[in-house]
Amino acid sequence: MKKPLILGMCLLMAGCSAKEEPSPTPVVNVKAVRAEVRDMSLSVSAPAILFPRQQANIAARLTAPIRQLHVRKGDDVSAGQAVAELADRDLVAQRDEAAAAVVDAEASLQKTTAGTLPADVERARGEVANAEASLNQAQKTYDRRRELFAQGAIPNRDLLISETELSQAKTSYEVAKKSLDLLLNQSRDQDIRIAQSRLDQAKARLSLLDAQLQFTKILSPFDGSIVEQFMYAGDMAKPDAPIFSVMDLSVAVARAQIQEEQAGAVRIGQACSFAPADSPASTFEGKVSVVNRAVDPARRTIEVWCEIPRPGSALRAGAFGNATIITGTAPKSVLVPLPAVQFQEGTRNGFVMVIDEKHAARKREVETGEIANNMVQIIRGISPGELVIVEGGYGLPDGTEVRLAEEKKQ
Secondary structure, three states: OHHHHHHHHHHHHHHHHOOOOOOOOOOEEEEEEEOEEEEEEEEEEEEEEEEEEEEEEEEOOOOEEEEEEOOOOOOEEOOOOEEEEEOOHHHHHHHHHHHHHHHHHHHHHHHHHHOOOOHHHHHHHHHHHHHHHHHHHHHHHHHHHHHHHHHOOOOHHHHHHHHHHHHHHHHHHHHHHHHHHHHHHHHHHHHHHHHHHHHHHHHHHHHHHHHHHHHOEEEOOOOEEEEEEOOOOOOEEEOOEEEEEEEEEEEEEEEEEEEOOOHHHOOOOOEEEEEEOOOOOOOEEEEEEEEOOOOOOOOOEEEEEEEEEOOHHHOOOOOEEEEEEEEEEEEEEEEEEHHHOEEOOOOOEEEEEEEOOOOEEEEEEEEEEEEEOOEEEEEEOOOOOOEEEEEOOOOOOOOOEEEEEEEEOO
C-alpha cells in the first residue's frame, strides 16, 4: 500500500515542477495603404441649397377676369411667350372712342391753322382800311395846299393845318395796323396752342389704352419653367395677386454658408461643385459667382454662390446638398485616407496606426492639414511610403501583430 502512494506523490510533484506552455499571440487582419506624395487640391465645403438663376411671380397689370390660360404648372416657357389673356371688351370700346377723339382733334387743329379768325379781327381790319383811306386823303390835301402856298394863293396857316391833319392820319393808321397785327398774332397763336394741346391729350389717351390692351396679354419675362399656378380661367386677376411662378434653371445656383474663418480663401471665379444630398455620388461642376461682403451676425458665416451651367433635369430648385469650393493647391503633400486618422476632438492633431517591418501595429501621432476627396494632408508624423492601417486599427493595442488582408493602391 505504501509503494503506490509514494509513486503518486512523486508524479504529482514532478508535474508541478514542469514549465507551463505560453498562450499563442493573436494576429489581427487589417487593411492598409501606403502614404503617398502628390499635389492636393485645397477646398472648403459647406451645406448648400439650390436656387434658380432667376425667378419671378407673373401677375397682371390690370384688374380683369382671366379669359384664357395658355400654359399650366410644369410647362416650359420662353421669353415673351403669352401665358394668359384677360378679358378686354371694355378696353377695346374705350380705345375706339379715343381713336375717334384723335381724329376730331386733328381736324380742329387743321381748321385753326388754316386761319379761321374771330369777328374782332375783321373789325380791326376795317379800322386799318379806314385809317389808310384817311391817310391818303390827308396826304393829297397837304400836297395840293403846299402847291397853292408856293404860288401865294393861300396863307401859311392853311398849310400848317394840313400838315397837322396829315400827321394825325399817319398816327391813326399806324395805331390801327399795329392793333390788327397784335390781335392777329395773339389770337392765332393761342388758338393753335389750344388745338394742339387737345390733340396731344387725345393721342396720349389713345396710347394709354393701346398699352392697357397689350397688358391683357400676360407674357413670360424669361425662358424657364412654370413651377406654381395660383389662378385659373375665370378668376379675377389683380396686380397684387400672381397667376404663375416661373423659374429659370438653365443655370442653377448653389448658395452655401461658409464659416467666417474659412471664407478668406474663397474668390469669385474659383471652381466649385455641388453634390445633392439624395445623390451624393453625383457632383455638378461650376464657378463661384458671388462672395458676400457681409457676415451673417447670427451664424458667423458668409454666403457664397456656386453657379452651375446647364444642370439639366437632374437638379431641382430647393434641393439640399453640399458645396465644395477649390481654393488652391498644396504641392507634394503627404496624403493618407481619411479613415486612417483618428482625430483628437476639436483639433487637427490625432494619430494613425502604422505597420513596422516586423508586421506590428505602432501608434504614431500626426499633425494634419487640409482634408479633401476623402484624403488627409499629413504635416508631421508620417513619411511617404509607410503603411498605415485604414481598416481594423480602431482600438488596436500598440505592438499588436497584424496580417495584411489587402493592400490598397491609391
